[in-house]
Amino acid sequence: MKLSIVIVNYNVEHFLEQCLFSVRKAIVGIEAEVFVVDNNSVDGSLKMLAEKFPEVKVIANKDNVGFSRANNQAIRISTGEYVLLLNPDTVVEDDTFVKTIEFMDSHPDAGGLGVKMVDGKGRFLPESKRGLPTPATAFYKMFGLTKLFPHSKRFAHYYMGHLDNDEINEVEILAGAFMLMRRETLDKCGLLDETFFMYGEDIDLSYRITLAGYKNYYYPKTRIIHYKGESTKKTSVNYVLVFYKAMEIFVKKHFANKGAKTFSFFINIAIYFKAFLALLSQFFSKAVQPLLDASLGYAGLSIISYLWGNVMVYEGSGSYPMTLFAIILPVYLLIWLVTSYFCGGYDKPYKIAPAVGGVFIGSLLILIFYALLPESLRFSRALILFGMIWISMEMSLTRWIGYIFNRPNFQYGKNAKKRFLVIGTEEETTRVKQLLQSTSIKPDFIGLITPNESNETPDDFLGNLHQVPDIIEIYKINEIIFCSKDISHQLIIDKMEEWHSSLDYKIAPQDTLSIIGSNSINTRGDLYTVDIKTINTNSNRRKKRLFDIISSTLGIMLWIFLIFFIQKPFSFLKNCFKVLWGKYSWIGYCNTDISKLPKIKKGIFDPSTNMSKIGLTDEEKEQLNLVYARDYSLSKDINIFMRALRKN
Numbered sequence: 001m002k003l004s005i006v007i008v009n010y011n012v013e014h015f016l017e018q019c020l021f022s023v024r025k026a027i028v029g030i031e032a033e034v035f036v037v038d039n040n041s042v043d044g045s046l047k048m049l050a051e052k053f054p055e056v057k058v059i060a061n062k063d064n065v066g067f068s069r070a071n072n073q074a075i076r077i078s079t080g081e082y083v084l085l086l087n088p089d090t091v092v093e094d095d096t097f098v099k100t101i102e103f104m105d106s107h108p109d110a111g112g113l114g115v116k117m118v119d120g121k122g123r124f125l126p127e128s129k130r131g132l133p134t135p136a137t138a139f140y141k142m143f144g145l146t147k148l149f150p151h152s153k154r155f156a157h158y159y160m161g162h163l164d165n166d167e168i169n170e171v172e173i174l175a176g177a178f179m180l181m182r183r184e185t186l187d188k189c190g191l192l193d194e195t196f197f198m199y200g201e202d203i204d205l206s207y208r209i210t211l212a213g214y215k216n217y218y219y220p221k222t223r224i225i226h227y228k229g230e231s232t233k234k235t236s237v238n239y240v241l242v243f244y245k246a247m248e249i250f251v252k253k254h255f256a257n258k259g260a261k262t263f264s265f266f267i268n269i270a271i272y273f274k275a276f277l278a279l280l281s282q283f284f285s286k287a288v289q290p291l292l293d294a295s296l297g298y299a300g301l302s303i304i305s306y307l308w309g310n311v312m313v314y315e316g317s318g319s320y321p322m323t324l325f326a327i328i329l330p331v332y333l334l335i336w337l338v339t340s341y342f343c344g345g346y347d348k349p350y351k352i353a354p355a356v357g358g359v360f361i362g363s364l365l366i367l368i369f370y371a372l373l374p375e376s377l378r379f380s381r382a383l384i385l386f387g388m389i390w391i392s393m394e395m396s397l398t399r400w401i402g403y404i405f406n407r408p409n410f411q412y413g414k415n416a417k418k419r420f421l422v423i424g425t426e427e428e429t430t431r432v433k434q435l436l437q438s439t440s441i442k443p444d445f446i447g448l449i450t451p452n453e454s455n456e457t458p459d460d461f462l463g464n465l466h467q468v469p470d471i472i473e474i475y476k477i478n479e480i481i482f483c484s485k486d487i488s489h490q491l492i493i494d495k496m497e498e499w500h501s502s503l504d505y506k507i508a509p510q511d512t513l514s515i516i517g518s519n520s521i522n523t524r525g526d527l528y529t530v531d532i533k534t535i536n537t538n539s540n541r542r543k544k545r546l547f548d549i550i551s552s553t554l555g556i557m558l559w560i561f562l563i564f565f566i567q568k569p570f571s572f573l574k575n576c577f578k579v580l581w582g583k584y585s586w587i588g589y590c591n592t593d594i595s596k597l598p599k600i601k602k603g604i605f606d607p608s609t610n611m612s613k614i615g616l617t618d619e620e621k622e623q624l625n626l627v628y629a630r631d632y633s634l635s636k637d638i639n640i641f642m643r644a645l646r647k648n
Contacts, residue, residue: 468495
C-alpha cells in the first residue's frame with residue numbers, strides 16, 4: 001500500500017462528504033486506503049459514509065476521544081508507505097497526492113510534508129508554513145507582534161513570514177490539516193501525543209520528526225482548500241483556553257530547561273487576557289445593536305416628552321414629572337425592544353422590516369398597558385404615537401447606515417437577496433439552480449456559466465469562463481457556485497484566487513442536496529440545502545418557546561377548571577411544569593430516526609399523537625417529522641396541542 005489517508009470527523013457531515021469526493025478523485029491510479037475515524041457524531045455522518053463511500057474504512061467511536069487518539073487508532077492499523085493526516089473540512093486538488101508522493105519519493109530526507117492552503121475565498125492561509133513555537137516565538141504571536149510585522153524573520157517566525165508563499169522550503173512545523181509523513185518516520189519518532197486533546201499535537205509531532213533526523217517541507221506546487229473554523233470559533237473562549245493550554249503543554253514538554261516556568265507564567269496571563277477579549281467580543285457582537293437602539297431610543301423619547309410636555313401640555317409653565325422619565329418611558333422602550341426581538345429585529349443580518357414590525361406590535365401592547373394604568377400614570381397617548389414613530393425611525397436609520405457602510409450584519413431591501421453564478425455543464429447547473437430555489441436563500445438572480453467554449457448553450461446561460469469578470473460587474477454578482485462534477489479542483493482554486501476577493505464561493509458536490517463553503521476562517525461554514533430547518537430559525541424557536549411558556553402558565557392557572565374537560569388532569573399538570581422549566585416542549589418529533597433533522601426538545605406530543613389508532617410505520621413517522629420541521633408554524637403547534645388535549 002502506497003498511501004493511507006486518515007480523516008477524523010466530528011459533526012461535519014457535509015464537509016466530510018465534499019472532502020471524500022475530492023479524495024476519491026485524487027487517489028485514482030494510486031494504491032491507497034482511506035480511514036474515517038468518527039468521534040461519536042450525531043449529524044448523520046456514519047449513515048452518509050455507509051451510503052456514499054462504502055470503500056472507506058470507518059472507525060466509529062462511542063465517545064469523542066480527541067484528535068490525537070482518533071488519528072492514532074487509524075494509523076496503527078494502516079499499511080501505507082506514507083500516512084496522511086487530513087482534516088474533513090478540506091478539498092484537495094486532483095493531483096495533490098501524485099505530486100506530494102513524487103516529492104517525498106525523490107527526497108529521502110523528508111519526514112513530513114505540508115502544502116499550500118487557501119481558505120474558502122481563495123486567500124492564502126499563513127498556517128501553511130510555520131516555525132517552532134519557542135517561548136520567544138509564542139510570546140510574539142500571543143501579544144500581536146506577528147501580525148504587526150508579518151514578514152519579519154524574528155517577529156513572524158510562527159508563520160515563517162519571511163519565506164515566499166510560492167516556493168518550496170524547509171519548515172519546522174506542519175499543519176495538522178494536511179500532514180503527509182513516512183511510515184518509517186513515525187516508527188522512529190512515535191505517533192501523536194494523546195496528551196493533546198485538540199490543537200498542538202501537530203506542532204509536537206512535527207518537532208519530533210526533526211529530532212529524529214528528518215526534514216519537514218512546505219510544498220506549494222499543489223493546493224488544498226481548508227475551510228477552518230468548523231469545530232471551534234477562533235473568537236470563542238473555548239478556543240483560547242484549549243489552544244494556549246496546548247502551547248503551554250508543548251513548551252513544558254520540550255523546553256523544560258529553557259525558561260518554561262517563566263513562559264508558563266506569561267502564557268497564563270495571555271490566556272486570561274485573550275479569554276477576556278473573547279468574552280468582550282462575544283458580548284459586543286450580540287449587545288451593541290440593542291444597546292444602541294436603547295440609548296438612542298431613550299434619548300429621543302426624553303426629548304420628545306420634554307418638548308411635548310413643556311409646549312403642549314403645560315404650555316411653557318412646566319414639564320412632565322420624573323415618574324415618566326424614570327419608569328414609564330423605560331417600560332415603553334423595553335416593550336418595543338422585546339417585541340422587536342421576538343419579531344426578528346435582532347436576528348443577524350439586521351433588517352428593517354422585522355424591527356419596525358415589532359415596534360408596531362409593541363405599540364399595541366403599550367396601548368393595552370396604558371389602559372390598565374392608574375390615572376396618575378396615564379400621560380398623553382401622543383407620547384406613545386411619537387415614541388413609535390421615533391423608535392421606528394431610529395431602528396431604520398441605524399440599520400440603513402450599517403448597510404451603507406457595508407457592515408456584514410446589515411441588509412437592506414432587495415440587496416439582501418443574493419445574486420448567484422453557477423458554473424458547470426447544463427445538467428449540473430440546472431440541478432444546482434433547482435436546489436438553490438428549494439432552499440431558504442431565496443436568490444434574487446441565478447445566472448449559469450459553461451466551463452467550456454461551446455456556443456451551443458441554453459437560453460439561460462450567460463457565457464463562458466473567460467467572460468465571468470465582465471458578467472460579475474454587469475449582473476452585480478456576489479456569490480459563485482462551482483459544480484465539482486464538471487470542474488477540477490485545481491481550476492476552482494485558480495479562479496477563486498484570480499477573481500474578486502469580495503465574492504463568496506461555494507462548491508456543489510455531485511449527487512448531493514447540499515452546496516457548501518465558508519467565507520471566514522473564524523466561523524462555521526455555510527450550508528445551502530433543501531430547507532428542513534424552518535423549525536430552527538431564530539424566530540420560530542422564540543415562537544415555539546413563547547407558546548410553551550404561555551400555554552403552560554395558563555394550564556397551571558386554569559387547571560382547576562380544565563379538570564372537567566381533559567381525561568388525565570394530573571398528568572397534564574405535571575407536563576405543564578416540565579414544559580415550563582424547559583425540560584420538554586409541548587410538541588416534538590415522532591419517536592423514530594431524527595438524526596437528519598434539526599435538534600429540538602423532546603415533546604409531550606408529536607405530529608402523530610392523534611394518529612396512533614392508524615398504526616403508522618417508521619417511514620410514515622419520518623415523513624411526518626420531515627414535514628413538521630420543514631413547514632413549521634406556530635399554528636401547527638397550537639393545532640396539535642388542542643387536538644391532543646381533547647384526546648387526552
